[in-house]
Amino acid sequence: MTFKELGLRVEVLQSIEAMGFAEPTPIQQSAIPHLLQLESDFVGLAQTGTGKTAAFGLPLIHKVTDRPTETQGLVIAPTRELCLQISKDLEAFAQFDRQIKVVAVYGGTDIRRQMSDIKRGATIVVATPGRLVDLINRRAINLQTVETVVLDEADEMLNMGFKEDIDAILDATPDTKNVWLFSATMPKEVAAIAKNYMTDPLEVAMGHKNQSNENIEHIYYTVKERDRYDALKRLIDASPDIFGLVFCRTRNETATVAEKLAKEGYSAEPLHGDLSQAMRDRVMDRFRERSIQLLVATDVAARGIDVDNITHVINYNLPDDIENYTHRSGRTARAGRQGKSLVLINTRENYKIKAIERQIRTTFTAALIPEASEICGIQLNKLISKVKEIEVKENDIAPFLPAIMADFEELSKEEVIKKFISAEFNRFIEYYDRAGDLNVTSGRGERGERGDRKERGDRFDRKDRFERSDRGERGDRGPRDNGNRTRFFVSLGKRDGLNPGGLLRVICDSTGLKSASIGRIDVMPNFSFFEADKGDESAILSKVNGADYEGHQVSVEITQKKDGGSDRGRSGDRGGERKGGFGGGKSGGFGGDRKFSGSRDGGRDRDRKSGGFSGSKSSGRREGGKDRAFGGSRRFSDKPSSTIKNY
Template identity: 50%
Template sequence: MNPFLELGIRHEVVNAISELGFEKPSPIQEKAIPVLLTGNDDFVGLAQTGTGKTAAFGLPLLEQLDFTQKHPQALILCPTRELCLQIAKDLEKFAKYIDDVHVVAVYGGANISDQLRQIRRGVQIVVATPGRMLDIINRNAIDFSSVKYVVLDEADEMLNMGFQEDINNILSETPDDKKTWLFSATMPKEVRRIAQNYMTNPFELTVGTKNTGNANIEHQYYLIRAKDKYAAFKRIVDFYPDIFGIVFCRTKIETQEIAEALIRDGYNADSLHGDLSQQQRDKVMKRYRERNLQLLIATDVAARGIDVNDVTHVINFSLPDEVENYTHRSGRTARAGKTGISISLINIKEMSKIRHIEKIIGKPFEKKQVPQGTEVCEKQLFSIVDKLHNVEVNEEQITPFLPAINSSLEDLSKEEIIKRFASLEFNRFLDYYKNAPDLNIEARDIRGGERGERGDRRGDRASSNGYTRLFINLGSVDEFNRGEMLGYICNTAKVSGKSIGKIDLKGVFTFFEVQDAEVEKVFEGFKSIDFNGRQVRIEVSGEGRSDRGGRSGGGFRGGDRNGRSRSGSGERRGAGDRGRSNSGGGFRDFSGKRRESKNRY
């Protein structure tokens, strides 16, 4: 008998979740579902992210509600748009074989009129972020008088984001006799206060130990100088050729800059932060879920609700200010019983933070050494060999070409062919990491040596001359972000990412820096290029030098030399040097035509 049936879940729902790969309940599901199915108690469930909390409250909700009625009976509050959408989609999948189930996702950044229209049509389950939900309540556009269940998911994170007052106001619109189910990864005093204020003798369930991390996560740290952080980060990523990870930064600016630097260096990466529109966020997440991105660079807030399977690594480019956020970050990997690695890049001043986190999560960190260049090359070589060994051969498609291939290679022995195929990628890494320095340090090596090293996001990218500032008549209104503009320029002008410096994206135009040696190539590449029916203009910016003059007769003449060297601690950077084709490439496929806007993601 299916174990979910034994817990009391109806056949229609079990059939739906079986199709989704649910074979047996997770610990939180096994313990929470029987309690919630009674519908008699308020409930507090403490469990780490990735343990199946959505099904733990979603499956009992589907058993408790009357879907012949078209008014709101359940309200689920969560901290972010991504999590809101994820929960709503999951509930719809769970209810695939139940008639007349209506779920609406209510969140900021999307058209509120569409959400109001769905509510008016009739809905039983509302999944919402607090801000948008309060907006709809203030419009008198929803009636919560018949709500039987309120679920507070990721309650600790909602409070961290400052939603305490919004939650209070929303809950005051719901009946006193409702049941409140609270789920959280940690139990700070603010969450405890919500339980005291809005619950009556709640049933409390803890899976694992309070505030601890997932037992399947391996915690590692690398001790490096602040100025070497970016170079060490790249080397660690290269050491794991099949990495599929989330990289956490502390601020939006740092997130954007690290993502742009990675794209410029040929990595398959993009950013996720609060300044992106909902459409941009959806596109980035779609690419990541489809594994068209290898690295997602994110802030803590933006990453809440990311529920992506098989994330191999979480990398803390910057440690979080709050220990609870480390627990949430690391919980992005090792989901659904799988294993994962959480990596932290720290300098000597942050050792005390690592020790504090160890005490909170109840697990030790392993100190790791930043790989040497030869170690990275060896790892990449055997990754190439594995890909060659495991590649799927389409006999039907390739057979017509085999005679010509065999003829072309007939003068080479088997050993020579193997060596040459392996060398296609290996030579690039070998050249890139030639004479690469040792980036490791020991605590005893510092002795205050980091005093004066600021360790900010520009620590490994020193300023220098050698760049010319150009103008292009495309900007954010053309649906570009900075990473996309970088890809468009590089692909249209056929220049390497390392030759592009700072990109200053405006509404209808953009300034960008180009190495002096590549300026003529950029002008040549953009000759007769049009975008969505209008000609693309490239001109030298008028801020600074005046010895070049404008190219299109416009008002922008001259150009400054405020470019920056993009090197990182002695290691050369640039997509052309590294060669990342084994991981899917770093740049998007842009053309100067209309097709570009469709293929950006």
């Protein structure tokens, strides 16, 4: 079927041809012939990007041929962005009918100017609900001449709390008007509008009600909550040509994620309600021009975004309202193109995926966050393609070539290629060289993740469950050393940003060991411990020492035990003697080379110059009044020592 066969008048067909439209989409084929009738109410259910604007815009332009100075058509849209987009489309549809004037009215701009535009004559008014109600209250617009009212994205307007405004607007229009309602979903509130303000409407649904666009691939990834941001970066890195939207749940989260991405070199900007209208306009203009690769947005701020060629929609968090997922994913795969909707969930959110599948009648694919090696390969191929396709400006580079060739004379072709690739690529490789596996087995709660802690870096998810004070007062209740493991002391702790997963990555990346070789990990505020196979002692001491963790240098040494004591502080082996060492019950000492002695009664004072600790809770016998010092060979002693160094 062609547009001519739909029955549109000549001026409209000329506009269609000038715009390059080839043939009508399914929603246009179903809607336009019906909407061309004089008396016709209509309900159209179709996803964003299926051609809904033309489905109501072309017949609307077709019908308003006489009385161009009177407002005959009224289109209501939920957001300023959608309002502007619709008005531009209608102007394009009417480009060969100069009598038709389209006026857009919306909040955030001077209302007096909009009042003047309406007074000069507006054949079709495109408006947001709040601004239109304001104009009605000011008696600045006459809606009694309106013949057709279009409610576009009706479900979104109701979700945004515009029900009372819509009721007021429809009450201000004649009873003889036609109401055309377009929506992506059909909740009961939208059905109520159809019942109250429409007479025997024709309902056309593209697929089932609430069904998702078939050109969208829905994929979800299960990660731990704290790995959500790192997983987002990997999804972005795995798609170098991405041009997409990242949806967050709150304004604060939107601003935080966008800021972090920008600081790390990604082309990203936020879009949320705290931005001024001028800032929102600038961001949207840059996004439409593709000067921005990623737009990080809230659901409300992103409503009405009509941008072609969006390749990905990434759900950083799932929306609270399932129906909002339909609107999010509908921003991609527009006009018959392909697109992807990616979802990050934690281990307790699998039920949400099932609920969305039932709602939109589609199936999600469970996928794994790409591994570091896979991403590096993708980025390397992208870099090579970019180099091969780059334009060489022969005349500009010619004066510099002799000196350049002389500099590279000693290098072979292969060496030159390696060095140029490395100059651009080393930073990326080094970043992912420390990265671990972010995937979590679907369906298991985060508390159950301890069961496979030898295979993963993040061992203790329950916050502070095994947290101990700097004095070793309390230990974990995990398995005791079986004799085949060595316990190591690490100079970094929680205050340095260290976590069990981060420590595991440092160890494995530095030594090449598998995570199964590493046993229990205890991360405390100022330092940490971990266990490893005895056969790996030399590799750990030689390679982990001096390693970098987020700008901090890692120092590792073996924790030794004496006199049969364990290194679990107050929870240690009660068979040990209650003085120095870890086995001393309430001693709280470190054992061996890390002994505590002295009194629990003294005041605790830290001598920064000597690097020592003195005062209370040092362990040892309760009746003593001795100070303790921490330094030199990391011993705790009850006497000052000239060998004490800063710790």
